[in-house]
Amino acid sequence: MARIGFWQLLLDDRVSYWERNAINGAYDQAEIAAGQAEAASFTIGQLQARMTTMGREIVMLRAALTVLVNTLRDTNVLNPALLEARLEAALEEASPPPPPQTTATAVAPRPYVCIKCRQEVAAAATTMTADGPVCDRCLR
Numbered sequence: 001m002a003r004i005g006f007w008q009l010l011l012d013d014r015v016s017y018w019e020r021n022a023i024n025g026a027y028d029q030a031e032i033a034a035g036q037a038e039a040a041s042f043t044i045g046q047l048q049a050r051m052t053t054m055g056r057e058i059v060m061l062r063a064a065l066t067v068l069v070n071t072l073r074d075t076n077v078l079n080p081a082l083l084e085a086r087l088e089a090a091l092e093e094a095s096p097p098p099p100p101q102t103t104a105t106a107v108a109p110r111p112y113v114c115i116k117c118r119q120e121v122a123a124a125a126t127t128m129t130a131d132g133p134v135c136d137r138c139l140r
């Protein structure tokens with residue numbers, strides 16, 4: 001189906017002006033959606049190709065590393081136990097840290113000392129002036 005043109009609208013009295021506009025609007029929307037779908041499919045294809053390349057590279061790296069470690073071990077250049085321990089430590093260091101503790105002490109901000117009354121007040125209840133923090137009570 002194509003857009004309904006000016007002459008078709010003029011010569012065919014089965015189609016009203018509003019119907020033509022609605023049909024053409026829907027046609028344009030469908031074309032936009034088809035274009036977006038095509039772009040998304042292209043992006044997915046690119047990602048797939050990249051994943052394949054990366055997978056191949058990982059296999060090659062693994063093979064190279066295995067050969068390297070085996071050669072070093074077989075020629076007594078390094079101690080297998082030491083290598084194991086170091087590898088474990090490095091892997092532990094590389095893995096993401098556990099989520100931060102959300103205890104009250106960790107979250108609570110340090111209180112400010114009001115420059116007028118010298119009392120400790122929560123940072124949220126102070127106003128920072130040019131001279132230092134002033135609590136809301138002294139500010140009033």
Ligand SMILES: [Zn+2]
Nearest residue numbers: 114117135138
């Ligand atoms: Zn104060």
